Amino acid sequence: MNEPQKAGSSAGESVESTDVAIIGAGPAGLFAMFEAGVIGLNCITIDALDRPGGQCTELYPDKPIYDIPAVPRCTAQELVDRLLEQCEPFGYPIYLGERAETLERAGERWELTTSEGRVINAAAVLIAAGNGAFVPQRVGLPEAERFEGRGLHYAVRQAERFRGRRVLIAGGGDSALDWALALRGIAEQVVLLHRRTAYRAAPATAQAVMAAHEAGQIEIVTGTLDALHESHGVLSGARVKTLQGDRELVFDDLVALFGLVPDLGPLAGWPLRARAGRIPVDTSNYETALPGVFAIGDIALYDNKQKLILSGFHEGSLALRKAYTYARPDKQRTHVHSSYDAALQEKLNAHAHE
Structure with missing residues (x-):
């Protein structure tokens, strides 16, 4: 598969044409890419996040998953990695860091524009x-916004960025605790701030943090951010409310990892009859x-809907079988088994032996 591209890598005013435009590179979207290839459709995938995987890799990359058929156990990241590998023989592009903005009719097809100015003309659109789009839950203080990029971070992209610095990590989930552990040998000082003593992380991770605290590698503070301080235009510290009273913390960087919150963004304004952030579909083909x-995965709404990766x-x-009729209206699609189609087998086997 083509290397996933970050926003702006090839966006512009030219129109890219494809059979199916897939919105979302989570497990459902990635498997749909593979299925498109199996039945002979081209596709382009976009995702607002900066890496494939959607909720799986953003919220619980290391959590085990047990309900994928024939895979007794894998982590969420492992599942996404395997899905990407499965798609590789078809070479379909994934454009990352691009949010779907507008959707308009273009004759018998659809024209989708992204936040980076990309224009995709597609016979069908698959919303997965x-x-x-998941966006970070931000620090709820009025002064916080002006410190973004100047000491306040909502993700850790490069651990080396914090080498030799004093870091305050705020949050109590897996991501906050994982980064507290990862940065203890890189940063000069790591302080973990959480509003209570119980964490929302895996028990083994919480135990590792407590062990690091006892070893003097991580300081733990129980409390909430009350005010941010600056020095020479950059974030330099914070006032924290604890049960024992106010406390001043001095640091170079604040990494706020309060989790991600869903945001439908422009999709909420599309005429899809969305209800409570979900899109009603016809269950014979998942058309809106x-x-x-089409809408698949957690965003699809219908009676007895099960929010399972398997369902997506x-x-x-099924959605792609109907999409085929829009992409190839003059061609009769024959039923394809991956084990019986000689041309498909040759493509998949050739890639497997590279």
Whole structure:
């Protein structure tokens, strides 16, 4: 598969044409990419996040998953890595860091524009956006916004960025605790701030943090941010409210890892009859109120809906069979088994032996 591209890598005013535009590179969207290849459709995938995986890799990359058929156990990151590997023989592009903005009719097809100015002309659109684009839950202080990029971070992209610095990590989930452990040997000082003594992380991770605290590698503070301080235009510290009273903390960087919150963004304004952030579909093919526009995965709404990765796989498979009629209206699609189609087998086997 083509290397996933970050926003702006090839965006512009030119129009990219494809059979199917997939919105969302989580497990459901990635498996839909593979299924598109199996039945002979081209596709382009976009995702607002800066890496594939959607909710799986953003919220619980190391958590085990047990309900994927024939895979007794794998982590969420391992599942996403395997799905990406499965898609590789088809070479379909994934454009990352790009949010779907507008959707308009272009004759019998659809024209999708992204936040980076990319224009995709597609016969069908498959929305696999989960609960929408995930955005960081921000520090709820009025002065916080002006410190973004000047000492306040909502993600750790490069651990080396914090070498030799004093770091305050705020949060009590897996991500906060994992980074507290990872940075203890890089940063000069690591302080973990959480509003209570119980954590929302895996028990083994919480135990490792406590062991690091006892070894003097991580300081733990129980409390909440009350005010941020600056020095020479950059963030330099904070006042924290604890049960024992106010406390002043001095640091070079604040990494706020309060989790991600779903945001449908522009999709909420599309005429899809969305209800409570979910899109009603016809369960015979997962088509929405717009012909040629489909919704699968957590964002799809129908009676007895089960929010399972397995359900998203099934929904994508059926949606693409109907999408085929929009992409190839003059061609009769024959039923394809991956084990019986000689041309498909040759492509998949050739890639497997590279």
